[in-house]
Amino acid sequence: MALDDNHVVSGIREALSHSYVPHGHRARVRHRNHMAVPWHEVTDCDDMLAVDADLDDKSSIICRAGLLLLAGGTGSWRVRDCMNKIADVLGVTISAAVSLTTIECTCIDGHTSFSEVISLHTTGVNTERIRLMEQFTREVQARGDTFTVREFHDRMDKIEHTPGNYAPWAVGLASAAACAAFVFLLGGGPIEMGCAFVGAGLGNFVRRIMLDRRLTHFVCIGVAVAVACLAYLGCLSLLSLAIPGALEHEAGYIGAMLFVIPGFPLITSGLDIAKLDFRSGLERLAYAVAVIIVATLVAWLVAMMVELSPDEFTDQGLSDAVVLALRLVASFVGVFGFSMMFNSTLEMAATAGVVGAIANTLRLTLVDFAAMPPEAAAFVGATSAGLLASVVASRMSFPRISITVPSIVIMVPGLYMYRAVYYMGVFQTLDAMEWIIRAVMIILFLPMGLGLARALTDPDWRYCS
Structure with missing residues (x-):
């Protein structure tokens, strides 16, 4: 699954470009089987400290971190460990089921819970992504309580858009x-x-x-x-x-x-x-x-x-x-x-x-x-x-x-x-x-x-x- 906003915009433009079809002609419109998630648009309080944010915003941070690590090809134990550490900093409890390309996660805060399912469009191996996500997790453990929701996603944007090391x-x-x-x-x-x-x-x-x-x-x-x-x-x-x-x-x-x-x-x-x-x-x-x-x-x-x-x-x-x-x-x-x-x-x-x-x-x-x-x-x-x-x-x-x-x-x-x-x-x-x-x-x-x-x-x- 592509996660950046540019892909969302390009998808909309592609659909619009096929919106007018001359009479008597047929055009095939390609739709994404895995729709892109505009992470910055699903949050309610970008500038609020993440530890004080709503449960759904905390869930988006935790799940996106797990998905980025899963995209690196690491096993489910390490993905769940990363999500647990970030959830601990944000003050919530999670229960996550991880597969090859999918994460199902429920976040619990007191008597309130929030569940979501996210997935990748393909699988692969990227050890540099794994290294960057481990560094990110350590940074969150050290001072994640001072990050806003926007700062969490900005840091993950940078990791997600890091180009490959080799041509x-x-x-x-x-x-x-x-x-x-x-x-x-x-x-x-x-x-x-x-x-x-x-x-x-x-x-x-x-x-x-x-x-x-x-x-x-x-x-x-x-x-x-x-x-x-x-x-x-x-x-x-x-x-x-x-x-x-x-x-x-x-x-x-x-x-x-x-x-x-x-x-x-x-x-x-x-x-x-x-x-x-x-x-x-x-x-x-x-x-x-x-x-x-x-x-x-x-x-x-x-x-x-x-x-x-x-x-x-x-x-x-x-x-x-x-x-x-x-x-x-x-x-x-x-x-x-x-x-x-x-x-x-x-x-x-x-x-x-x-x-x-x-x-x-x-x-x-x-x-x-x-x-x-x-x-x-x-x-x-x-x-x-x-x-x-x-x-x-x-x-x-x-x-x-x-x-x-x-x-x-x-x-x-x-x-x-x-x-x-x-x-x-x-x-x-x-x-x-x-x-x-x-x-x-x-x-x-x-x-x-x-x-x-x-x-x-x-x-x-x-x-x-």
């Missing part, structure tokens, strides 16, 4: 680097990495352009995956003109599409379920599964048309010491790139990159040199990432989720998920079941590891209330 080309470049690093961690070599770099960069650039134009979410995902896979094949075909046998490196096309894997909602769904927020957790899980299905099915269709197959990567023949060093570098680059895709600042992305490099390299080392099952190693890696992020976030005033989730997104088994769908498509049922079970096991252990680390280090999160 579409920069986001495309970040995803290109992240996916190329991902391909190396999966076992790919220079050819696969280079082609995945081109494919992922073009694919995510196209997706970002389409999202900026507010095109349908899943259409953006499908088109981006198709562009990424075809760009990988085109790059590979060009390389084959100069490098004999280049077309044998087709397995890396999977890495070119991994930028669409919804690691953030997958992880936060597990954390929400751990806190018994089943509505939010299950909606996030359903959204993540829907994205995975759309992405993998489109990739499968492209693979069938151009005869690509997800074969095993060729062994690169590197020594253990070299592999360890390169894994540290690749893990840092991968997490750094994914963090930029989540709109983290460079400082936040670098911090997440260091945490992810340590945790992911530990995970891979346990699998290769300690013969630990990949599922158990994922649990250890996620727990270590959560513990490291707890130490770092407290010292650098970064939102914990902006460090933890990007650092383990690189552990999400996108390759396993795609192979499961691919083998379903060619009716190799046993292979499909093997890959999907392995993927599900790892996905389940990732939020479990983060949840354990959170319970050990965060007293507020540790208890039910």
